[in-house]
Amino acid sequence: MEMYKTDITDEQIAEASAIIANIRNYYASKMVGQERLGISLLVSMMANGHILLESVPGLAKTTAAMVVTEAVNGDFSRIQCTPDLLPSDIVGTQTFNMNNNTFETKMGPVYANFVLLDEINRSSAKTQSAMLEAMQERSVSIGGKSYRLPQVFVVVATQNPIEQEGTYELSEAQLDRFLLKEVISYPTISQEVEILNRIEAGVFSSVTAVASIEDVLFLQDMCKRVYIAPSIKEYIVNIVQTSRRAETKIDKNLASYVAMGASTRAAIAFMEVSKAVALINGRKYVTPDDVKELRYEVLRHRIMMNFAAIADGIKPESIIDAIFGAVDTP
Secondary structure, three states: OOOOOOOOOOOHHHHHHHHHHHHHHHHHHHHOOHHHHHHHHHHHHHHHOOOEEEEEOOHHHHHHHHHHHHHHOOOEEEEEEEOOOOOOHHHHHEEEEOOEEEEEEEEOOOOOEEEEEEEEOOHHHHHHHHHHHHHHHEEEEEEEEEEEEEOOOOEEEEEEEOOOOOOOOHHHHOOOOOEEEEOOOOOHHHHHHHHHHHHHOOOOOOOOOOHHHHHHHHHHHHHOOEOOOOOHHHHHHHHHHHHOOOOHHHOOHHHEEEEOOOOOOHHHHHHHHHHHHHHHHHOEEEHHHHHHHHHHHOOOOEEOOOOHHHHHOOHHHHHHHHHHHHHHOO
16 A cells, blocks of 8 residues: 555544444434445435435335434435426426515525435436436526535435336436445345334434534545545556456456446546545545445446346346456555
């Protein structure tokens, strides 16, 4: 590991670790299992990125987003996506006030720290494009005027992979703008029993913030200052480049299922995510293991699989494992 240079002090690391521990403990007190989802939501918040959650209904995606928001005392809004949802329903609109004969701007539910877009693939392409501006530019346009969104702005979008009727598939461009994609599975028997116990005990009725938005901004600043060595950056770039030249780097049969590799945004995501993971682990510098930690979440929605992969049941995770196996770890 090269000598690292950073202006992060040991006191700041200790402060960041305390804030992270408080948020994680609060999450664990409310949620049963779903530890990986908790880490992904925390990383998204620390990197100020957006996250896509995929699972069948009823696996606490909304609850997880609300719990993280409660932990940092943030503003939360939930948007139920339907085919008739309009862009103005999300970003806001201008209304005419007859009392003073002027137009007034009404901000939409997108103006919050954490925005849950429930079943995003049920909204039309026009509405999805409106969210694209908010996610990428962190601003919205209403009546020809641009409005900045909050400093901490995280979109938590959900989609059901099973039900396709009445849905509009997300474009590659919009998928790429999600920092992470988390796939959530069913709880175990013991976890499901514990869920019933916690609901019976009323654990969700009590809300106690354990951090603040200022603490989140502090963590975001710390993430930017975490040191990442040139060799780690090369490692990240080699991973992304390998996804684009899979046929020359991994098993040819496996490579034949890849329609398109990851974009440069994937490399940026790896860098930002690995810095957040390093900080969660109490370090001022990034290691190769930090890059590997959320490799599925960073790449599973950025490597496009062809129809043959769907027919043969080949998952992106198999390709990701092969790519990491083909790239030398520094």
